[in-house]
Amino acid sequence: MMAHLTGGGAPGRGRRRRPDRSGQAAVSLLFLVFAAVLFFLPFARSADTPEWDKEDRTRNTGLGRDYSLVEDLVYTGEEFGAEFQQELTTLVETSSEEFFGFRSDWLRDTGILDVDRLPAGRRAFENECAGCHGRTGDGSGPAATDLDPRPRNFRSGVFKFTSTSTGQKPKRADLFKTITRGLAGSAMPDFRLLNEERRHDLVEYVRWLSMKGEFEHILVTIALDEEEIPDAEEYAELIVERWDPANLDSVFPGAPETERTPESIARGREIYFDATGANCVSCHGDTGKGDGPAVTGEQEIDGEVFEGIYDDWGYRMFPRDFSSGVFRAGEESKDLYVTIATGIGGTPMGSFEGVLSPEEIWDLIHFVESLGEGGGQ
Secondary structure, three states, X not given: OOOOXXXXXXXXXXXXXXXXXXXXXXXXXXXXXXXXXXXXXXXXXXXOOOOOOOOOOOOOOOOOOOOOHHHHHHHHHHHHOHHHHHHHHHHHHHHHHHHHOOOOHHHHHHXXXXXXXXXXXXXXXXXXXXXXXXOOOOOOXXXXXXXXXXXXXXXXXXXXXXXXXXXXXXXXXXHHHHHHHOOOOOOOOOOOOOOHHHHHHHHHHHHHHHHHHHHHHHHHXXXXXXXXXXXXXXXXXXXXHHHOHHHXXXXXXXXXXXXXXXXXXXHHHHHHHOOOOOOOHHHHOOOOOOOOHHHHOEEEEOOEEEXXXXXXXXXXXXXXXXXXXXXXXXXXXXXXXXXXXXXXXXXXXXXXXXXXXXXXXXXXXXXXXXXXXXXXX
């Protein structure tokens, strides 16, 4: 007799048991929670706070000329006494606000600045620039300690890359170009993605920082030189005159670019090595790597021996390595023309306008460009 099968029965027969999916759902939920935490965590944590007051151990090293306004005022007290220092400090504070304050009627009446852009410019500067250049534009932001070269100190009114004659202030277009394109080979990034209006606001704010800082600096300098309190309005007018666009001369183009030929490159090479003329080799070296004898050798300054070359703020600097083919102010031939013709403000790189003819400058450019292409040897 065949047994009567009950219960589970033969395989494949009867009602199938549903798989238990609770564990899988729990794992999926766990992953969702984890992903949500990762997504929202950056928004939930408090923002990093820059260390605005941290000690800058890299400032005033070497030749030590990069002093703040406060340090300069303290020095006047050491030289001429506390009463003189207090009188000068009061003059600087009150006259700076009177002539270059945000609400200065005198400043608005000069027309030297588009003062309506300054509030937006300040916001953009604090968001995008102050971390390196400092809140007052003195080049001592929290990040400056770790940067080489150091950020520009706007308060001296000296800018490296301009299209104007030597010693003149930059045009608005010069500053706009630097902000937009950045400076290759440095920590200065490009801000092409920043709204164009904000970039114009930044230009105006940087101009204001420079005028105000230069005004304060010149008051202290004159007080030290003449050992008396200066006439503030006289020097405020001088600053405005220096920055007036009507008084700025463009150096480009001195002449249309000449044809780049082997002959032009050869002429440029002669200019590059000419010790009685351009003498580029002394800083940039035989192969353009920035290792010339002026950079690797020593020089005596005020009785002390220093290695290499220094900028106007007392920091050691190293010339551009032409063999890299990277140039800070731009890689187009016209950018190189402007740099050679005007020099680089605040550095030993002087102007060659008047030293070299426009045609000679173009020959030199062609040779320098060839160094970045492995030629010109």
